[in-house]
Every structure is written in structure tokens, then in C-alpha cells.
Amino acid sequence: MERKEFFASLLAGGSAGMCVDLILFPLDTIKTRLQSPQGFSMSGGFRGIYAGVPSTAIGSFPNASAFFVTYETVKCWLHSESSSYLSPLVHMAAASMGEVVACLIRVPSEVVKQRAQVSPSSTTYQMFAATLHHEGIRGLYRGYKSTVLREIPFSLVQFPLWEYLKDLWSWKQGRPLDSWQSAVCGAFAGGFAAAVTTPLDVAKTRIMLAKAGSTTAGGDVFLALTGIWKTQGFTGLFAGMVPRMAAISLGGFIFLGAYEKVRSLLL
Template sequence: MEPRESWAALAAGGIAGVFVDLILFPLDTVKTRLQSAQGFRKAGGFRGIYAGVPSTAIGSFPNAAAFFITYENVKSVLHSDSTSYLTPVTHMVAASFGEVVACLIRVPSEVVKQRAQVSPSAGTFRILSHTLYHEGIQGLYRGYKSTVLREIPFSLVQFPLWEFLKDLWSWKQGHVVDSWQSAVCGAFAGGFAAAVTTPLDVAKTRIMLAKAGSTTASGNVLAALAGIWRTQGLSGLFAGVVPRMTAISLGGFIFLGTYEKTRQLLL
């Protein structure tokens, strides 16, 4: 992959990440509060819907940029013919590497953001200071494993499906898809991936919001899922699925469409 292409992927990914995270932040807040153990109303209801937005604003660009520069470079290294049956595997591996790298930036931002979302009266800086004072740096990375375990299955579904739909649409019309068509493919792929990975997202949210020192805070995803199943059943595992699907479908449209368009303009 040429340096110019790498820089284009980095810049386009970062810009797309900021766009989608800030536009859809209210839906993300609603989803987080629906998934919290204390319940939607006690977590803030519809109050302070932009609580935690500074954390997102700071983390969005480097997080998305890290994902796409890793995704595109790994995809380039593992490049295979587009008609090969190994093409989806290439996209899966590239997306997985991208998520592992991006989560190094995403998780601290996500921890602060979600704690602010369920405590709208506390400021972002106060939550950051409180977390560092009581839990240290490891507190900001609580939920790293659960986030990676959520993001990798999500990407294993979303990105191969996105690439497949683009290829199918390109084949049907006889030329490469436009950025808006790529965005439509991204919306469908993202919504489907969001639905099937919601239980992992609920577990990640519970781990990040759990009281320090508690069993849930230890980060055991299977234990968190089992606890949710015992206390709330299937509805608990799929808490927030509608706002999650809505946000990620819209997010896929905005994020992947913006990424494709910006990358085309930069190349």
C-alpha cells in the first residue's frame, strides 16, 4: 500500500468517525442507559442526552483513523483476487486486526463516555479524574477484552457483508459503486451486525459500568452474559437492540459513505 493511500485511509477514517459519533451520540446515550443495570430512568432517562460527548469528540478521530489505516494495510498485505473464495477471509482478518488496534484508543474514551452517560450530573473531566484516582490507568481499560470480543464478531459480519454487497451492486450495474451506494450497503451490513452482536454489547456496557471490585468489573464476558440471562432473560441480553440497530444502520450509512467519499477526494 502506497504512503498516499495510507494517509488517505487515515484521514478519511478519522473524519468519518467524528461525523458519525457526534451526529448519533443521543441514540448511543439512550442505548447505554437502556443497557445499564440501574435501568433507563435511574441512569438519566432523556436528561443530559449529550453527557460524555467531550470524550467522544476527542477519541473519535484517532480511533476511526487507527481502524481504517490498519484495515486497509492488512487487506493490502493479504490481497487476493476479488473472485477468490478467500476474499471474505481477507476482509475478516483485516477487520479483526483493525479492531484490536482501534480498541487501544476506543476503550478509554468509551469508559469515560458511558460513565458520563449514566451520571449526567457529573462532568467528563470529573469522571476521568475519579477513574484515574481510584482505579489507575487499568480503570480506563476496564472492558478492553469485552470490547474486542464485541467488535471482532461485529466486524466479522459487517465488513465482509459490506464488501460483498458493494461487489454485487458493482457487478449488477457494470461499474464500481458510488459513495452513496457504498453507504447504503454499509447501513444494511451495520444494522444486521448490530442485531446479532447486541448481547456482547450489553455485557461490555455492564462491565464498564460495574462498581470497582465487583464480580462483573473483573471483565469476565461469559459470567456477565450468564448473570444477565439469569436476572433478565432474553430481553436483558437484547436490551437496547432497537436504538443500537438504528444508530449503527445510520452510522454505517454516514461512516462508510463518508469514508469512501473522503478517500476518493484525497486520492
């Protein structure tokens, strides 16, 4: 990847990510509280829906930038080494690598944000300080494995589907897509990926919110999913699916559309 393309991906990804995360933050708060073991009302209900937003504001730009720089770099490298019919596999591999790198930034931000979301009476800084005091740096990375295990399947569905829909639409109209058309493809791809990966998102939320020292806090995704199934059944596994789909569909529209638009302008 050339230096110009590198900086275009960096700025476009960061700008799009921060824009989406801040606009759709209330939906994310509602989703987190629906998935919380305390229950929606005890976690704050509709009160203080911007609790934890400073954590998102700080982490969003570098997180999205890290993802797209890695995604475009790996995609560029693999495309030069493979045939066109392997494109879906290339997009899957690039998205997976992007998520592994981005989660190094995303997870600490997510831990602090989610704990603030279910304790709206505490500030983001208080949650950050309390996590460091009681659990150290390790506490900020609690749920890293479960986040990666959620994000990789999500990206394996979303990005190949997004690229496929773009190629199909472009082929049917006989010219490259406009940024709004890319955004529509992103909305469909994101909404579908969000629906099928909701159980992994619920497990990730439970692990991040679990009391230190508890079995769930150990980070075992299968154990968390089993516990949810035993206590709440199918409904518990798909808690918060509707706001998650709504947020990610809207997010996919804004995020991927804005990314394509900003990147094309910079290039």
C-alpha cells in the same frame, strides 16, 4: 500500502468516524442507559443526552483512523498473498486486526463516555479524574477484552457483508458504485451486525459500569452474560437493540459512505 493511500485512509477514516459519533451521540446515550444495571430512568432517562460527548469528540478521530489504516494495510497485504475466492476471509482478518488496534484508543474513551452517560450530573473530566484516582490506568482499560470480543464478531459480520453487497451491486449495474450506494450497503451490513452482537454489547456496558471490585468488574464476558440471563432473561440480553441498530445503520450509511467518498477524493 503507499504513503498516499496511508494518509487517505487516515484522514478519511478519522473524519467519517468523528462525524458519525457526534451526530448519533444521543442514540448511543439512550442505548447505554437502557443497558445500565440502574435502569433507564435512574441513569438519566432522556435528560442530558449529550453527557460524555467530550470523551467521544477527543477519541473518535484517532480511533477510526487507527481502524481504517490497519484495515486497509492488512487487506492490501493479504490480497497480494491470496486468491480472489478468499476475499471474505481477507476482509474478516483485516477487520479483526483493525479492531484490536483501534480498541487501544477506543476503550478509555468509551469507559469515560459511558460512565458520564449514566451520571449526567457529573462532567466528563470529573469521570475521567475519578476513574484515574480510584482505579488508575487499568480502570480506563476495564472492558478492553469485552470490547474486542464485541467488535471482532461485529466486524466479522459487517465488513465481509459490506464488501459483498458492494461487489454484487457493482456487478449488477456494470460499473463501480457511487459513494451513496456504498453508504446504503454499509447501512444494511451495520444494522444486521448490530442486531446479532447486541448481547456482547450489553455485557461490555455492564462490565464498564460495574462497581470497582465487583465480580462483573473483573471483565469475564461469559459471567456477565450469565448474570444478565439469570436476572433479566432474553429481554436483558437484547436491551437497547433498537437504538443500537438505528444508530449503527445510520452510522454505517454515513461512516462507510463518507469514508469511501473522502478516500476517493484524496486519492
